[in-house]
Amino acid sequence: MNLEPLLQIFVLICFIGLIIVLFFEHVDYILYSVIFIVIASIVSAIFIPEVRDFTFFMNNVEWEVIFYFIAIFAIVEILKENNFFDEIAFRIIKRYGLRPRKLFYIFCIITTLLASVIAGISIVAIFVPLIIVVCRKTKINPTPFLLGISVCVNLAATLTPIGSAQNILIANEFALDFNWFLFRIIPYFFITLIITLISLDQFLLKRSLKMPIVVDDKEDPLKNDSDIMIKGKGGRLIRKNLSLLIIFVFCLIIIPEGYLVAIIFTIIFLLFNPRKGDQGNKYSLIHYLQKVDYKLIYFFIFLFIFIGLMEINGTLLLLEMFIENLSFQNELILSIIILITTSLLSGLLDNTPVTIIFIPVIRILISSPDFYAFPLLVAFILGINLGGNFLPQGSPADLMILELGRTNKIKDLTYKKMVKIGGFYALIHILIGIGYLIVIILFPPT
Numbered sequence: 001m002n003l004e005p006l007l008q009i010f011v012l013i014c015f016i017g018l019i020i021v022l023f024f025e026h027v028d029y030i031l032y033s034v035i036f037i038v039i040a041s042i043v044s045a046i047f048i049p050e051v052r053d054f055t056f057f058m059n060n061v062e063w064e065v066i067f068y069f070i071a072i073f074a075i076v077e078i079l080k081e082n083n084f085f086d087e088i089a090f091r092i093i094k095r096y097g098l099r100p101r102k103l104f105y106i107f108c109i110i111t112t113l114l115a116s117v118i119a120g121i122s123i124v125a126i127f128v129p130l131i132i133v134v135c136r137k138t139k140i141n142p143t144p145f146l147l148g149i150s151v152c153v154n155l156a157a158t159l160t161p162i163g164s165a166q167n168i169l170i171a172n173e174f175a176l177d178f179n180w181f182l183f184r185i186i187p188y189f190f191i192t193l194i195i196t197l198i199s200l201d202q203f204l205l206k207r208s209l210k211m212p213i214v215v216d217d218k219e220d221p222l223k224n225d226s227d228i229m230i231k232g233k234g235g236r237l238i239r240k241n242l243s244l245l246i247i248f249v250f251c252l253i254i255i256p257e258g259y260l261v262a263i264i265f266t267i268i269f270l271l272f273n274p275r276k277g278d279q280g281n282k283y284s285l286i287h288y289l290q291k292v293d294y295k296l297i298y299f300f301i302f303l304f305i306f307i308g309l310m311e312i313n314g315t316l317l318l319l320e321m322f323i324e325n326l327s328f329q330n331e332l333i334l335s336i337i338i339l340i341t342t343s344l345l346s347g348l349l350d351n352t353p354v355t356i357i358f359i360p361v362i363r364i365l366i367s368s369p370d371f372y373a374f375p376l377l378v379a380f381i382l383g384i385n386l387g388g389n390f391l392p393q394g395s396p397a398d399l400m401i402l403e404l405g406r407t408n409k410i411k412d413l414t415y416k417k418m419v420k421i422g423g424f425y426a427l428i429h430i431l432i433g434i435g436y437l438i439v440i441i442l443f444p445p446t
Contacts, residue, residue, distance in 0.1 A: 007047050008315045014040040015306050019348070019393065022415050030295055033302040044309050051312065060308030061301050064259040065396075069300070071262035072125045073292040074285070075248075078269045079241060081288075085130045087238045092134050100140050104205050107131055108148045108197055115156035116163045118252045120397035122262075123153060126245065128404045143413045144205045146401050150389070150418065151196060151425045153397045157385040159189050166355040166384045168256065173359050174366075174377060184378055188436045192429055199428075204421070240272060296403045303393065307349055316357050319345075331375060334365070335437045339379040343430055346387025347394040355384050375441050382433045389426035392418050 014036045021032040045051040079085060096103045107127065115123045128146060135142035157164035160181055161171035170176065248265045255261050266285070275282045310316050338358075345354045362380050366373040388395030392402055398418060405413035 003047060004314060007044065007313050008310075008318070010043055011040045011306070011309050011313060012315060015310070015348075018302070018306070019391065022393065023419075030298055033299055037302045037305055040306065040309055044313060048312055051309070056308065056312075057305055060311075061304045064257075066297055066301065068119075068259035068262050069121070069297050069396075070289070070292060071259065071266045072122060073297075074266045074288045075262070075269050076125050076129060077288045077291045078266075078273050079245075080129060081275075082237060082241065082273050084238060084241050085133050088130055088242075090137075092130075093137055100138065100209060101201065101205065103134070104145060104148060104201065105197065107145055108152050108200070111149050112152040112156040112193065114249070115153045115397075116159035118249055119164065119258060120153040120157060120395070121400055122249075122252060122258075124149065124397045124400045124404075128401055129408075132404070132408050132410070141208045141412070142410060143405075143417075144200070144208045146405060146410070146413055147204060147418065147421045148197075148200045150395075150398050150401050150422060151200065152193070154385060154388040154395055154422075154426075155189070155192060155196065155429060157388075158185055158382055164351065164385060166351045167381065169355050169359065170377070170381060170384070173363070174373075176377070184374065184440075185381065188378075188382070188433065191436075192432050195428070195432070196425060237273075241269070244269060244272060293403060293407060296399055299393075299399070300396070303349070319357065331372060332438065332441050335375045335379040335441065336434055338362070338376060339383040339430060339433055339437065342380060342383030343387035343390065343426065346384050347390025347426070349394065351384055351388060351394065354387075358384070372441075372444065374444065375437055378440065379433070379437055382436075383430075386426055386429045386433065389422040389429070390419075392422070398422065 018029075018033055018036045021027055021029050021036075041051060041057075050056050092103070096106065111123050111127050127149065131145050131149070132142050134140075135145060157167060161167050161176055161178060244265070248261070251261045251265070252258055270283055270285055270288070275284060275287065307316075342354060342358060345357075358380060362376060366376055388398060392398035392415060402413065402415060402418060
């Protein structure tokens, strides 16, 4: 008796169980993640000898991503301890504090454009603490700002070949340069961004401006605001850290090994921001590493292992074969199927493994004389990047926004709310994408 289908179903049920747990805000999702991954691994090891080897688990974790997260979190902790976000917030409040709508558009547009050339999680790590500080000091609910950035950052990844790890993989595989993205993707991007910002403004921000800020007053990290915000002081330190941050962003653009850049700049930020004490300046990396919240990092390790289990038991291969068998369909239907399928999977899984799974499928399809490569590649790029809005675990940036929201006691920024808003905009973006595919197939560019 072939037990492989039963194993595939069992591991899939464990994975779905992990997703369901995320909907319950007061449940320790790390505890349940450990339970589900242990059960799935033990059952898999019974039938698959390779899973019994510890190296299987080590090899399936993308350690570059894990070290990147740790380094980014450490940089943020260094900047927070040196009041960088508070000082920047003070300057922003002086200029835009009485115009929250303008503030919303500025934050969303800046983060969107930056996220088109740098990993969205880096932008989120830098801007979310700043946005929370600004909103609290101006008595504005930060939730619409954070949800707006969540939606826009995932959209931003479609714009350039370096906007995300998955775009880099696709661009390298199919030799797509900046010009290709400029002429093929940018019309969709700007139309969708305008619709997204206007609708977020009208249906989310406008309503929230009439409501008070929702935080846990007992544990508000900014309750001692007068001790943190020293107006007019620290200008030299702010300029120094801002310059380092700009150089850091530039290095992330030109150097593909983002994890290495992040680790090096963690040391640089540490050296430029010594901790002052009775015995003089101290350089303590362990101090900041101890302040890092590792829950998100652990969760990603579990996700990588689940993907490895589904790959070795043949679940992902079945999906690949299913998509390949759709090649008999016409070009428009096939493009729409690719767009929808990759979007849904990117919502459930991390985008990078979904990209790796689909690259050989797309390669086979575009090698056929029956299909034109342009719409299939557009559908692939849009689907892979837009799916992150369906469920937060499909986007590292969304998970970081959620975790930072929890850390800063923003009560109404919940997993359910992010699924509701993100899922709605993912659907809107996909519908616009389908319309865009229809146009480029009926009226192909010369």
